[in-house]
Amino acid sequence: MRRAGADDATGDDAGADDARAEVASPDHPGEVGVGPWPGGPEAWPDDPRYDPELLRDGDRRNVVDRYRYWTVEAIVADIDTRRHPLHVAIENFAHDMNIGSVVRTANAFAVAEVHIVGRRRWNRRGAMVTDRYQHLRHHGDVAALLAWAAERGLPVLGIDNVPGSVPIEGRELPREALMVFGSESTGLSAEARAGCETILHISQHGSTRSINAGAAAAVAMHAWMLQHSRPTDAAGNPL
Numbered sequence: 001m002r003r004a005g006a007d008d009a010t011g012d013d014a015g016a017d018d019a020r021a022e023v024a025s026p027d028h029p030g031e032v033g034v035g036p037w038p039g040g041p042e043a044w045p046d047d048p049r050y051d052p053e054l055l056r057d058g059d060r061r062n063v064v065d066r067y068r069y070w071t072v073e074a075i076v077a078d079i080d081t082r083r084h085p086l087h088v089a090i091e092n093f094a095h096d097m098n099i100g101s102v103v104r105t106a107n108a109f110a111v112a113e114v115h116i117v118g119r120r121r122w123n124r125r126g127a128m129v130t131d132r133y134q135h136l137r138h139h140g141d142v143a144a145l146l147a148w149a150a151e152r153g154l155p156v157l158g159i160d161n162v163p164g165s166v167p168i169e170g171r172e173l174p175r176e177a178l179m180v181f182g183s184e185s186t187g188l189s190a191e192a193r194a195g196c197e198t199i200l201h202i203s204q205h206g207s208t209r210s211i212n213a214g215a216a217a218a219v220a221m222h223a224w225m226l227q228h229s230r231p232t233d234a235a236g237n238p239l
Contacts, residue, residue, distance in 0.1 A: 033060035034068050049074035062128060064236040072132050079110050079133065085176040086224050087154065088217065089115035089145055091192060092122055094183045100126025101214030102181065107134040109221050109229070115178070117145050117192075126214065145180070146195040154178045158196035159220045160188045161210055168200040173224050181220075184213045 035058040037044055044055050051059075051071040059068045067075045088111055090102050099122045106114045107130035116122060117139045124131055139145040149156050157179050159168070180196065182188035187210070193199060202211065202219050210216075230238045 031060060032062070034058055037069065062130075066235065066237070076133055083110050083112050084225075084229060086111045086221070086228070087113050087115060087149075087178040088181070088221065089117055089139075089178060090181045090213070090217070091142070091183050091189055092116050092118040094185060097123045097126060098184050098212065098214040098217075100124050100128070100131075101212075102217045103127040103134055103136070104130045105214070105218045105221055107131075109225055111221065113137050115139055115145055115148075117142055142189060142191040142195065145178075149178045155197045156180060156195055158182075158188050158193055158199035159201070159216060160193070160199055161201035161204070162187065162193065162199060165199040165201040167203050168220060168223050169203055171200060171223075173227055175228050177224070179217075179220055179224070181213055181217050 037055040041056070044050065044052070049071060050069045054069045054071075063070075063075065067078075070078075086109075088102060088106055090099055092099060099116060103114050103124075104127050107127075111134075113135045115137045118141065120138055127134075137148075139148065146156065153176075155174050155177050157173070157177055158165075159179055159181050180188065180192055182192065188196075188199070200220070202216055204211065211219075232238055
């Protein structure tokens with residue numbers, strides 16, 4: 001298990017590697033975050049979680065306020081103390097751009113890991129640098145993913161609107177689980193469907209055959225969160 005920034009499994013967008021490049025410059029109208037720590041170096045907190053460069057230059061990253069000025073490593077370590085026992089996987093057989101969106105949502109919900117199946121490289125643009133804070137794992141094929149889940153006793157839940165699938169709405173979801181999503185164009189592969197304990201779909205009421213894979217992943221993860229996580233305030237603090 002490793003984060004994307006340390007693995008050649010990730011990246012097409014070298015510019016996104018820099019955690020400080022998450023937003024526009026401080027001179028950009030509508031800037032987010034905070035400026036340099038007031039008072040200069042003499043006033044900096046004596047805490048190893050803080051990044052001297054961020055204290056000096058300001059922290060314009062897309063992080064919640066309690067992580068302002070923290071190093072990436074410190075943020076990951078803190079999230080690790082309260083990650084949820086949900087794993088999500090996406091098949092990457094078509095260099096799917098939705099993977100970045102799935103990673104971003106997984107980070108927002110503090111899931112245990114995102115598993116990328118198939119091609120090792122993927123487009124990180126949609127992740128908005130959240131791959132730095134999210135644990136990722138690569139599997140060469142579906143068989144390897146299913147073997148990994150079986151070794152840990154994780155039920156595999158497919159998310160796809162195929163014949164025989166059941167609505168996710170109102171469905172009791174296991175607390176420890178692996179959700180699997182297919183590529184945008186084809187959905188879950190036959191091998192992945194065969195390895196699922198059950199296949200769930202998101203009820204739709206319009207004319208489109210399917211919704212975007214990244215959006216489907218967000219809906220499915222949130223359905224799990226409604227059952228197994230504590231609500232938070234707007235700043236991410238538990239209520």
